[in-house]
Amino acid sequence: MSYFSSDFKLGILGGGQLGKMLLYETRKFDIQTKVLEASEDAPSKIACNEFVLGNLLDFDAVYNFGKSVDVLTIEIENVNTKALEKLEDEGVKVYPPTKALRIIQNKATQKLFYTDNNIPTAAFSRFAYTSEIKDSIENGGLRFPFVWKAAQFGYDGQGVKVVRKAEDLKDLPNVECIAEEMVSFKNELSVIVARSASGEVVTYPVVEMEFHPEANQVEYVICPARINEDVAKKAQEIALKVSNKIKQVGLLAVEMFQTQDDQILVNEVAPRPHNSGHQTIEASYTNQFEQHIRAILDLPLGSTENKVAGIMVNLVGAEGHTGNVVYENMEQILKLEGVTPHIYGKKQTRPFRKMGHVTIVNKDLSKAREIAQQVKETIKVISK
Structure with missing residues (x-):
């Protein structure tokens, strides 16, 4: 099938920032896209060929949308799986497959899946x-x-x-x-696995995540993770096992704990591009969003190697601020070496809402981490 500059249409369920960044890649390849989203102000609206308002949990909205596209994917897990199942039965290609999505949608089902498949977890x-x-x-x-x-x-x-x-x-x-x-851990890690429709598989380098203690959100993603090779290899092997058992097509982000005695426990997974892969846009030969497109269209997968060390800083709404967003001190961070901001296009901020991210790249990982700290302390996401 010809995907490029053709009548082929890729459907995306969800119009948030992950969808917007996926659309950067479809525009690069001139692949037609159609997005279903419940919010008129969705970030993806500006970048797709066709935008449809609809509830992602409504059977008819998802089913009718899916009938109008050639391949259907997601940028958020909370979608109507009964509609996806019917679409699959009628021959629509749905990635991730509905069986995998059903497991992942429910954290209790997900944990039972790990237990049943001898995947280490808390x-x-x-x-x-x-x-x-x-x-x-x-x-x-x-x-x-x-x-x-x-x-x-x-x-x-x-x-x-x-x-x-x-x-x-x-x-x-x-x-x-x-x-x-509760797990006593040294590090929170993540590995993104890409699996194509025909079974080609690659993994990205292990990343290390630093979390905000109150919001339970990732503040920094550090790539490569500051861990030894044996631990990194173990993390990638377990991520591959999860992907293989769950029969994912597309990306699978596997979040893990590195315990005090260097065991790896799977925390949870996401069957789509993920916050722990945003640094790949600047730091990798093939970024996670392009890789997801390649995987679900069964194109050859790209290199996952880093070109340079990368750190991602999440931009979230400051506490005490709700309303029209202002990015304070943007000019100051743009003066710093290797800094690239990504603003998601959400007009309204609120405490801890994800509004964007900043990537810092540098040949020296420790230097990149220093600059990331400067970025975090300088830029403020506030309201007017």
């Missing part, structure tokens, strides 16, 4: 409702501290909370959830 308990946790604690089935995670619809640090005492449960939603054993 011990956990599954609950139909958060209210059941209290009984489990009182009966000795669960001990503090633990990590509470909503089974569905969590994102960007939402739907996750460290529970250290009974009072911490009070304001949590009464939903299906898991309670996960």
Whole structure:
């Protein structure tokens, strides 16, 4: 099939910043695109050939959209899988495959999948409702501290909370959830695996993630991770095993813990381009968004090697600021060596909302980390 400057149409479910960055690559290749998104102000709207307003969880909206494209992919997991399944049955190519997406959409199902496939992960308990946790604690089935995670619809640090005492449960939603054993770890790592429709597989270098302690969001992504070769190899092997077992097509970001004794435990996965791969735009021979396009269209996969060390800094809304966004001190960070800002196009900011990111590249990783710290301390995402 001819994808370039042709009648072929790629459908994308979701119109956020990941979709926008995917569209940079489809425009580069002159591939026609159609986006379904519920928000009129979606970042992807400016970059696609056709924009459709619709609820990603509505069966008819997703089904009718899918019938109008040749290949369908996602930039967010929270979509109607029944519609995707029907589309697959009718011959539409859907990537990631619906079976894989069903596993990943629900954190409880995801954790059971790891257990069933001998993939190392933290011990956990599954609950139909958060209210059941209290009984489990009182009966000795669960001990503090633990990590509470909503089974569905969590994102960007939402739907996750460290529970250290009974009072911490009070304001949590009464939903299906898991309670996960706290892991004592040295590092939080991520490996992005790309798998094409015909089975070609490549992995990106292991990255290290530094998180904001309150928002539970990634603040820095550091590539390559500052770990020894044995640990890096183990992390990539486990990521490949997850991708193989889940039968992913496209990208799979595998987030992991490196424990104090250098074991690797899988935390969770995302079947799409991911925050832990944004530095690839400037630092890699083939960035993650181009790689996802190559994989789902069954084109040869590109080199995942780094051209240079890269660090990504998330730009999130400052605390105490809600309203029309202002990027303060942008000129100052543009004066710094190897700095490239990416602004997502969201007009309204609020505390900890992802508004953009900045990539810092340098031959010296430690120097890149120093500049990243300067960027973080200089630029402010505030409201008017």
